[in-house]
Amino acid sequence: MGFFIGIIFSAMRNFLFEARARGKAIAVVYIEGVIGDSERVVRKIRRVEKDDNFRALVLRINSPGGLVAPTWEIYTAIRELREIKPVVASIETIGTSGGYYVASAADKIIVTPGTITGSIGVIIRTLNLKKIFDRLGVKNVVIKSGKMKDTLASYREMTPEEKRYLRKIVHQMYERFLKDVAVGRGMNVRDIKPYADGRVITGEDAVRIGLVDEIGTFRDAVEEAKRLAGLKEEVPVIPLVERPSFVQRLLHSLSGKTLEDVINVISTGGMPGRYFAYLSPEFIIGGGGR
DSSP: OHHHHHHHHHHHHHHHHHHHHSSSEEEEEEEESOBOOOHHHHHHHHHHHHOTTEEEEEEEEEEOOBOHHHHHHHHHHHHHHHTTSOEEEEEEEEEETHHHHHHTTSSEEEEOTTOEEEOOOOOOOOOOOHHHHHHHTOOOOOOOSSTTTTTTOTTSOOOHHHHHHHHHHHHHHHHHHHHHHHHHHTOOHHHHGGGOSSOEEEHHHHHHHTSSOEEOOHHHHHHHHHHHTTOOSOOOEEEEEEOOOHHHHHHHHHTTOOHHHHHHHHHTTHHHHHHTSOOSSEEEOOSSOO
């Protein structure tokens, strides 16, 4: 009996969450950690774009940046959404390099006084382990199709030609970075360039030089998104969160529980009720963010 009660309870809970999301809502998408791929974030942004219930998007950013290609894809998706719905970026602790890149695509950027942002620049690096290899008697045998194929090899010195080649790539990416930030912020490249030498900038300084808009909290970012969307009434704030795997949910549920607790959960239908929920690829959690 408990098993079926648990299933019914879960179905009702999902229905209530979906009901809250109907009509008007603010979506929240989190961009956290090193940006290594764009698929998950872009998928959420596209969802906000297509769903008429979502009237605006708040990006909650805590990222030091990452790879160029996925960062640019996220930036582009935000710019496209911005043409349809308001987007506000809220940078908490860090939003540097690619983290700032994606934030610059938003209508507005809100930071804390202690936020670290900026670090506009591009870097390519490798390790030169030639002396260590020589000391250990390690010899690399390389067969390559062209002279530039092992440009970043750690087992030898880089040639002057390779350094020129890499500088050209870095410069090209850097110019794209500058141009995109300028477009997103509605600024001239010449006004950004003095601060685009890789330096990090505090939230207060970023406001002063125009790289971000104002000091505030996540709640302030939500309120600004509501204002830009023309919403005067209270509306749900819906974080779009990836569905945890069955194993992750199971381990989370069982963490800190005794064997007696586990038996009690199973016997009362709590576990089936919990784990038959959230059948879609993503689930919605109501509330005002973290």
